Amino acid sequence: MEKRELTCINCPMGCRITVTMEGDDILSVEGNTCKRGFLYACNEVKSPVRTVTTTIKVTGGLSDRVSCKTKEAVPKDKIFEVMEVINKASCKAPVAIGDVLIEDCAGTGILVVATKAVGSV
Amino acid sequence: MKADIVIVGGGPAGLAAAISAAKEDKSLDILILERDNELGGILNQCIHNGFGLHTFNEELTGPEYAARFEEQLDGLGIRYMLGTMVLDVSSGSVTAINSKEGVFKVNCGAVVLCMGCRERPRGALNIPGLRPAGVFTAGTAQRLVNIEGYMPGREVVILGSGDIGLIMARRMTLEGAKVKCVCELMPYSGGLKRNIVQCLDDFNIPLLLSHTVIDIKGKERVTSVVIAEVDERSKPIPGTEQEIACDTLLLSCGLIPENELSRSAGVEINPSTNGPVVNESFETSIPGVFACGNVLHVHDLVDYVSEESGRAGRSAARFVKNKATAEGPVIKIRNGNGVRYTVPSFVRVNELSDDLVIRFRSGNVYKDSYIKVLFDGETKLSRRKPIITPGEMEQVILKKEDLANTPSEILIEIAER
Ligand SMILES: Cc1cc2nc3c(=O)[nH]c(=O)nc-3n(C[C@H](O)[C@H](O)[C@H](O)COP(=O)(O)OP(=O)(O)OC[C@H]3O[C@@H](n4cnc5c(N)ncnc54)[C@H](O)[C@@H]3O)c2cc1C
Ligand code: SF4
Numbered sequence: 321m322e323k324r325e326l327t328c329i330n331c332p333m334g335c336r337i338t339v340t341m342e343g344d345d346i347l348s349v350e351g352n353t354c355k356r357g358f359l360y361a362c363n364e365v366k367s368p369v370r371t372v373t374t375t376i377k378v379t380g381g382l383s384d385r386v387s388c389k390t391k392e393a394v395p396k397d398k399i400f401e402v403m404e405v406i407n408k409a410s411c412k413a414p415v416a417i418g419d420v421l422i423e424d425c426a427g428t429g430i431l432v433v434a435t436k437a438v439g440s441v
Numbered sequence: 442m443k444a445d446i447v448i449v450g451g452g453p454a455g456l457a458a459a460i461s462a463a464k465e466d467k468s469l470d471i472l473i474l475e476r477d478n479e480l481g482g483i484l485n486q487c488i489h490n491g492f493g494l495h496t497f498n499e500e501l502t503g504p505e506y507a508a509r510f511e512e513q514l515d516g517l518g519i520r521y522m523l524g525t526m527v528l529d530v531s532s533g534s535v536t537a538i539n540s541k542e543g544v545f546k547v548n549c550g551a552v553v554l555c556m557g558c559r560e561r562p563r564g565a566l567n568i569p570g571l572r573p574a575g576v577f578t579a580g581t582a583q584r585l586v587n588i589e590g591y592m593p594g595r596e597v598v599i600l601g602s603g604d605i606g607l608i609m610a611r612r613m614t615l616e617g618a619k620v621k622c623v624c625e626l627m628p629y630s631g632g633l634k635r636n637i638v639q640c641l642d643d644f645n646i647p648l649l650l651s652h653t654v655i656d657i658k659g660k661e662r663v664t665s666v667v668i669a670e671v672d673e674r675s676k677p678i679p680g681t682e683q684e685i686a687c688d689t690l691l692l693s694c695g696l697i698p699e700n701e702l703s704r705s706a707g708v709e710i711n712p713s714t715n716g717p718v719v720n721e722s723f724e725t726s727i728p729g730v731f732a733c734g735n736v737l738h739v740h741d742l743v744d745y746v747s748e749e750s751g752r753a754g755r756s757a758a759r760f761v762k763n764k765a766t767a768e769g770p771v772i773k774i775r776n777g778n779g780v781r782y783t784v785p786s787f788v789r790v791n792e793l794s795d796d797l798v799i800r801f802r803s804g805n806v807y808k809d810s811y812i813k814v815l816f817d818g819e820t821k822l823s824r825r826k827p828i829i830t831p832g833e834m835e836q837v838i839l840k841k842e843d844l845a846n847t848p849s850e851i852l853i854e855i856a857e858r
Contacts, residue, residue, distance in 0.1 A: 417504075
């Protein structure tokens with residue numbers, strides 16, 4: 321039996337969660353205040369994921385960059401590959417919040433979407 | 442120029458105050474004055490997610506959160522002027538300047554101060570050493586990276602473990618920089634736990650508690666910094682010095698509410714928050730001048746800023762309608778053991794429209810303690826908390842009925858076991 325101590329990152333409460341494991345099986349999850357914390361803990365011990373937020377180049381816009389995020393969280397070990405793809409990409413103004421800027425980022429199957437509007441010049 | 446309510450600053454506090462004032466009374470003419478060239482305040486550079494969980498039940502980035510509020514302005518007939526800096530505030534008017542109108546005056550029924558806060562600059566921290574390029578506040582670096590798209594450096598040491606410092610440790614790492622460590626003077630971090638996990642632990646960035654920067658080296662550009670461990674009185678301990686090669690030092694050493702305008706208007710300032718002293722309606726010592734958001738006290742959660750500012754906006758709307766400030770009993774709120782300050786500072790019972798939310802911060806880390814509320818020395822409420830830290834704002838909510846017997850004083854304290 322192995323106990324793993326985690327801090328839930330899903331909200332600012334930052335609950336301390338203890339996951340008890342037997343090999344790959346989760347025996348119990350304790351310390352979470354809500355369901356999101358339970359799901360976080362189960363994911364975190366098996367395949368941790370994170371949302372990546374960064375900026376992407378814009379051409380012909382009122383500003384040169386637009387902020388963006390992966391629409392869903394990507395596997396933690398893919399974060400730097402995702403960043404590399406985003407840093408090489410660019411998009412054209414106008415951009416609206418939610419516009420898809422990259423489809424299937426770095427083979428994760430996950431979209432990159434704009435989080436800010438940029439008007440064109 | 443004329444308006445019923447002038448809002449100084451168009452960040453999340455100003456937006457929420459304007460919107461709820463307009464919803465309280467549709468006939469009011471509300472004007473937001475913002476010195477930047479866009480609304481949204483500090484949220485424009487906070488491109489990370491984590492905003493809006495309380496308000497919208499989903500995790501948004503800063504710009505997305507701001508947009509949810511900006512969308513509502515037109516429909517509510519709220520006016521705003523960008524690139525407009527407010528120079529002077531008094532109880533019936535506001536003086537501002539912009540390139541189109543020059544200096545102009547707006548006569549108004551009420552003013553809401555929403556100027557936010559600024560970072561403590563290096564000068565205030567007294568680090569010895571030369572003055573080379575490469576020393577930035579974390580917020581300045583955040584603006585450079587996220588808005589201008591410019592990297593301030595490649596090898597980074599961060600002093601201060603407030604949220605901005607933690608967020609920037611991750612941001613610089615994602616953009617290819619090497620963050621060598623985060624030094625924190627105190628024995629605990631000033632940032633949220635979730636940020637320590639997802640910004641430092643995820644990338645194996647060491648957090649050195651009870652450490653500070655004692656020297657900055659380099660002539661033209663920073664070449665290294667010397668760090669050392671500190672004792673309980675924050676004095677560097679001889680023999681613990683380490684030199685760390687780096688080209689950039691980021692400072693994340695706290696925020697100071699931006700109250701130059703409030704001070705020159707004669708608003709009474711609470712020395713513990715550096716923000717105005719306010720009552721239950723978020724009204725300052727000058728009738729008709731309200732304050733909310735980071736200009737009032739530093740918040741770590743924008744959701745609380747929006748909620749508080751909503752109350753302030755509604756109060757301003759009611760003030761414009763009713764004018765006279767209420768007579769009646771006043772309850773003083775005092776901070777007792779372990780509590781650094783409370784907002785508000787006093788309550789006019791007759792003016793209370795719903796439950797009373799008292800927000801405060803502790804002065805130290807307390808494990809397994811109780812938050813206690815005493816009415817005239819008698820315990821009214823006692824809530825157990827596994828951990829209380831100065832980095833996280835606490836609150837207690839008192840029911841309006843509970844205040845009906847009007848104690849003369851409410852005391853908030855932390856009792857250790
Ligand atoms: C780096 C950083 C990271 C954060 N991360 C999170 C997070 O992950 N989650 C979360 O919930 N919260 C977070 N916060 C907190 C949240 O963003 C702030 O609490 C919130 O932005 C404060 O809102 P405000 O309107 O009071 O101030 P601000 O956003 O600072 O807005 C103040 C506005 O007033 C304007 N102004 C000032 N003086 C004048 C003047 N004289 N005339 C005209 N205009 C003026 C300024 O230009 C500015 O637009 C973070 C804050 C920072 C700084
Ligand atoms: S368990 Fe729930 S309440 Fe606790 S930090 Fe996670 S999301 Fe927040």
